[in-house]
Amino acid sequence: MSQQQIDRAISKEYAAGFTTNIESDTLPPGLNEDVVRFISQRKNEPEWLLEWRLEAYRDWLEMTEPDWAHVNYPPVKFNEISYFSSPKDHKDRPKSLDEVDPELIETYNKLGIPLHEQEALAGVAMDVVFDSVSVTTTFREKLAEAGVLFCSISEAVQEYPELIRKYLGTVVPRKDNYYAALNSAVFSDGSFVYIPKGVRCPMELSTYFRINEQNTGQFERTLVIADEGSHVSYLEGCTAPMRDENQLHAAVVELVALDGAEIKYSTVQNWYPGDAEGKGGIYNFVTKRGVAHRDSKISWTQVETGSAITWKYPSCILRGDNSVGEFYSVALTNNAQQADTGTKMIHLGKNTRSTIISKGISAGKSSNAYRGLVRMSPRAEGARNYTQCDSLLIGDRCAAHTFPYIESRNPSAVVEHEATTSKVSDDQLYLCQQRGLNAEKAVSMIVNGFCKEVFKELPMEFAMEAGKLLEVSLEGSVG
Amino acid sequence: MLKIDNLHAKVDDKDILKGLNLAVKPGEVHAIMGPNGSGKSTLGHVLAGRPGYQVTAGSATLLGQELLSMDTEERAHLGLFLAFQYPVEIPGVSNMEFLKASVDAVRESRGQESIDSVNFMKKAREICKEVDLDQNFLKRGVNEGFSGGEKKRNELMQMMLLEPKLCIMDETDSGLDIDALQVVARAVNAMRNAERSFVLVTHYQRLLDYIEPDFVHVLAGGRIVKSGDKSLALELEEKGYAWLEDAA
Numbered sequence: 001m002s003q004q005q006i007d008r009a010i011s012k013e014y015a016a017g018f019t020t021n022i023e024s025d026t027l028p029p030g031l032n033e034d035v036v037r038f039i040s041q042r043k044n045e046p047e048w049l050l051e052w053r054l055e056a057y058r059d060w061l062e063m064t065e066p067d068w069a070h071v072n073y074p075p076v077k078f079n080e081i082s083y084f085s086s087p088k089d090h091k092d093r094p095k096s097l098d099e100v101d102p103e104l105i106e107t108y109n110k111l112g113i114p115l116h117e118q119e120a121l122a123g124v125a126m127d128v129v130f131d132s133v134s135v136t137t138t139f140r141e142k143l144a145e146a147g148v149l150f151c152s153i154s155e156a157v158q159e160y161p162e163l164i165r166k167y168l169g170t171v172v173p174r175k176d177n178y179y180a181a182l183n184s185a186v187f188s189d190g191s192f193v194y195i196p197k198g199v200r201c202p203m204e205l206s207t208y209f210r211i212n213e214q215n216t217g218q219f220e221r222t223l224v225i226a227d228e229g230s231h232v233s234y235l236e237g238c239t240a241p242m243r244d245e246n247q248l249h250a251a252v253v254e255l256v257a258l259d260g261a262e263i264k265y266s267t268v269q270n271w272y273p274g275d276a277e278g279k280g281g282i283y284n285f286v287t288k289r290g291v292a293h294r295d296s297k298i299s300w301t302q303v304e305t306g307s308a309i310t311w312k313y314p315s316c317i318l319r320g321d322n323s324v325g326e327f328y329s330v331a332l333t334n335n336a337q338q339a340d341t342g343t344k345m346i347h348l349g350k351n352t353r354s355t356i357i358s359k360g361i362s363a364g365k366s367s368n369a370y371r372g373l374v375r376m377s378p379r380a381e382g383a384r385n386y387t388q389c390d391s392l393l394i395g396d397r398c399a400a401h402t403f404p405y406i407e408s409r410n411p412s413a414v415v416e417h418e419a420t421t422s423k424v425s426d427d428q429l430y431l432c433q434q435r436g437l438n439a440e441k442a443v444s445m446i447v448n449g450f451c452k453e454v455f456k457e458l459p460m461e462f463a464m465e466a467g468k469l470l471e472v473s474l475e476g477s478v479g
Numbered sequence: 480m481l482k483i484d485n486l487h488a489k490v491d492d493k494d495i496l497k498g499l500n501l502a503v504k505p506g507e508v509h510a511i512m513g514p515n516g517s518g519k520s521t522l523g524h525v526l527a528g529r530p531g532y533q534v535t536a537g538s539a540t541l542l543g544q545e546l547l548s549m550d551t552e553e554r555a556h557l558g559l560f561l562a563f564q565y566p567v568e569i570p571g572v573s574n575m576e577f578l579k580a581s582v583d584a585v586r587e588s589r590g591q592e593s594i595d596s597v598n599f600m601k602k603a604r605e606i607c608k609e610v611d612l613d614q615n616f617l618k619r620g621v622n623e624g625f626s627g628g629e630k631k632r633n634e635l636m637q638m639m640l641l642e643p644k645l646c647i648m649d650e651t652d653s654g655l656d657i658d659a660l661q662v663v664a665r666a667v668n669a670m671r672n673a674e675r676s677f678v679l680v681t682h683y684q685r686l687l688d689y690i691e692p693d694f695v696h697v698l699a700g701g702r703i704v705k706s707g708d709k710s711l712a713l714e715l716e717e718k719g720y721a722w723l724e725d726a727a
Binding site: 425426427428429430431432433434435436437438439441445446448449450451452453 | 530572577584588
């Protein structure tokens with residue numbers, strides 16, 4: 001992109017004065033320092049944050065794309081991506097569900113998504129007066145009463161700059177990895193949560209998010225801080241496939257659990273997986289990590305069924321003594337999907353404990369890899385880890401891989417690893433069909449049974465939907 | 480009820496059934512006996528529609544409908560039940576969930592609403608008692624970690640819940656002690672009525688001490704070589720199968 005183009009874009013923006021003319025709110029493709037400046041300026045960010053972004057950008061230029069993951073894809077053309085795009089104008093969006101791809105609607109119906117949420121998910125243009133607005137306000141009031149801060153990260157930069165400055169990038173440093181550096185330079189928006197000392201968040205932070213998730217963009221940034229002795233359960237994502245035109249998603253999530261705090265972070269990821277040949281799906285390259293201080297607990301639960309490529313390792317740094325880390329994962333790949341996902345449990349403190357339960361399901365001609373690191377540092381006296389890693393294969397053209405890394409530098413630490421690989425057997429299907437179930441229902445039931453240990457960690461409402469989601473995602477995998 | 484004409488079938492390119500004929504009327508109990516490898520289990524699987532079992536000639540109808548062209552689950556919907564000799568495990572899927580899904584699938588195929596959970600639970604608990612299974616089995620994974628005898632009783636429980644028209648029991652008695660055998664007999668006798676038929680595949684005459692069959696057939700070399708009443712079973716117990724195999 002030429003300097004002129006940028007200048008033009010920027011000046012146009014200024015002329016519009018931050019408010020109107022949505023059409024001009026999209027930057028032409030390409031990435032350079034001016035683009036970073038534009039984003040920061042557009043968001044009215046303080047000088048230090050601009051510097052922070054620029055340093056991340058410079059770091060990113062020096063870095064190379066990681067190639068160790070068990071996935072294959074053509075190189076991402078970073079200069080063909082537009083790094084800033086405001087919500088689309090109403091007139092570009094479908095006017096009603098009648099204009100939306102009927103297949104998408106059918107999927108929503110199968111998942112039992114209410115009509116108004118279908119509209120939101122499909123990106124239907126809606127008036128500002130919309131059911132969820134009042135709901136949102138009620139939530140906000142209830143949260144404010146408890147002293148919980150919950151807003152977009154852009155808002156938080158304006159409203160709570162001291163918290164952002166203190167914690168941003170402390171868990172996932174700018175230079176952590178290629179995609180984290182890119183995200184740090186150009187992050188568009190995301191969520192911010194702060195739970196004050198000793199407060200138990202009065203609700204699952206979910207419904208709110210679900211309604212407001214649109215257009216958080218491809219470089220999402222989330223920061224959750226649970227102050228001493230507090231407790232929060234955060235749900236991210238939605239079981240319905242999101243309409244999305246961005247191919248590359250590089251999100252960063254940072255969790256900070258201070259002494260005695262507890263964070264439960266649940267994700268259901270169902271981005272567009274591409275067609276049966278893998279064309280057009282989302283590349284999901286995500287860095288998620290939490291730091292657990294003394295006596296605190298961080299629990300990750302994820303159900304990953306979407307995206308053409310998933311590269312994701314929600315991790316825990318168990319810094320404080322007696323801290324606990326958990327990772328419960330279901331990763332399902334069908335057709336041409338590829339997933340390389342797992343976790344890292346870094347035991348630094350004494351008597352730290354971690355549990356990893358990973359369930360990988362491969363169908364079609366997909367490839368599904370578990371990659372996990374358990375590290376016991378020299379001072380992690382009495383630390384314990386238990387890992388259970390199960391793979392389930394459906395059909396004979398898919399693949400499952402397991403890459404466990406175990407590093408123990410403390411003789412008193414205990415690490416256990418169990419792994420199994422099994423197949424949905426013809427005999428199991430036959431038994432189900434003889435009892436009257438059709439093949440698809442049978443496979444979905446068998447797969448749900450396989451995932452039970454993880455699903456029971458999900459908040460109630462999500463557990464039900466996750467089951468249905470697997471059923472929909474597995475369609476066409478048998479017979 | 481069931482009418483089989485000149486049935487030929489092969490498994491893994493090996494001819495197993497070679498012209499089998501059998502007619503079962505409503506309310507009848509037929510016992511099928513015969514030496515190992517004669518095709519007894521194959522018959523049950525061919526009728527139930529197990530993948531890989533290839534019918535090469537002949538026909539079979541259930542309640543007047545051509546059975547062999549139907550999908551496995553459609554045969555189940557029509558009222559065919561096969562009690563497996565070796566039931567497989569489905570880890571993580573609770574027995575209760577499995578049973579309810581099965582019952583609902585059959586009901587749905589008949590245009591009925593799904594059964595309400597409270598009534599279903601009540602019924603399942605009662606049947607547990609009848610087949611001498613602890614109620615905890617309802618919560619456990621399907622056949623997961625069950626003993627051989629428990630698996631067989633679990634099959635009986637499914638049969639009683641699904642209330643099929645035709646029950647094919649594949650060596651349900653083998654490997655059972657005498658008490659468990661009586662449980663099987665009690666279940667079958669309780670379910671016997673004018674509209675329901677049974678085909679019992681068995682190696683041993685002793686099951687027939689408790690379940691009185693209307694007919695006994697000997698299957699050898701892929702065909703029924705001799706049919707008779709219950710006295711045939713006693714004769715087989717005494718003489719073995721060799722004299723009949725020559726006839727096949």
